[in-house]
Amino acid sequence: MMFFLVGYMGSGKSVIGNKLAEILKYDFIDLDEYIVQKEGITIKKIFDKKGEIYFRKIENLYFKELIGSKNTVVSLGGGTPCYGNNMNLILESENSLSIYLKASIGTLVDRLYEEKSKRPLIAHLESKSQLTEFIGKHIFERAPFYEQSSLIIKTDGLMVKEVVDKLVLKLF
Numbered sequence: 001m002m003f004f005l006v007g008y009m010g011s012g013k014s015v016i017g018n019k020l021a022e023i024l025k026y027d028f029i030d031l032d033e034y035i036v037q038k039e040g041i042t043i044k045k046i047f048d049k050k051g052e053i054y055f056r057k058i059e060n061l062y063f064k065e066l067i068g069s070k071n072t073v074v075s076l077g078g079g080t081p082c083y084g085n086n087m088n089l090i091l092e093s094e095n096s097l098s099i100y101l102k103a104s105i106g107t108l109v110d111r112l113y114e115e116k117s118k119r120p121l122i123a124h125l126e127s128k129s130q131l132t133e134f135i136g137k138h139i140f141e142r143a144p145f146y147e148q149s150s151l152i153i154k155t156d157g158l159m160v161k162e163v164v165d166k167l168v169l170k171l172f
């Protein structure tokens with residue numbers, strides 16, 4: 001079985017995916033980290049040196065390498081389901097389940113403001129109000145992809161452990 005964690009930057013895919021894998025005794029793969037390992041360069045540097053289109057191309061290639069793994073939790077990048085045919089590949093892939101970690105714009109801004117420098121799409125935004133405006137527009141474009149997930153977990157007001165518990169309860 002495979003679980004794909006889907007959601008906007010800061011929704012908790014990496015942190016929740018890691019914990020879910022630990023509980024299930026599954027392998028854990030974070031697609032962003034997988035890309036960094038394979039390319040030997042940070043995501044921010046890939047964007048700066050080669051541009052977003054190049055990143056989307058390799059993101060799609062590495063993502064496809066992971067499909068079909070056994071007993072694995074995969075935390076996707078925030079944009080992964082929104083480019084190419086990635087969301088369809090997730091939905092069509094056998095023995096797999098997509099999980100959307102949903103959070104309000106306010107929650108995402110609070111989580112991302114301090115750690116935006118690692119994320120090339122938002123690193124340049126200076127104030128919380130700029131971040132709020134950007135995320136609002138961006139989520140409007142992306143939500144139709146995220147919302148196709150098989151399971152939707154609302155994470156507002158929940159601590160990491162509470163999200164994991166809620167997810168495990170929904171799964172089993």
Ligand SMILES: Nc1ncnc2c1ncn2[C@@H]1O[C@H](COP(=O)(O)OP(=O)(O)OP(=O)(O)O)[C@@H](O)[C@H]1O
Pocket residue numbers: 007008009010011012013014015016032075076077078079111112115119155158159160163
């Ligand atoms: N439910 C939560 N409550 C409080 N903090 C959280 C929660 N979920 C995630 N965080 C924190 O928010 C930050 C972003 O989480 P994480 O890196 O897991 O997001 P992500 O969805 O993987 O983002 P990206 O798409 O950029 O990789 C981290 O510092 C994480 O500890």
Ligand SMILES: O=C(O)C1=C[C@@H](O)[C@@H](O)[C@H](O)C1
Pocket residue numbers: 008009032043076077078079080118119120121
């Ligand atoms: O939301 C996005 O488009 C991104 C999210 C991150 O996980 C990284 O994949 C990258 O910074 C792009």
Ligand SMILES: [Mg+2]
Pocket residue numbers: 013014015030032075076077
């Ligand atoms: Mg992540």
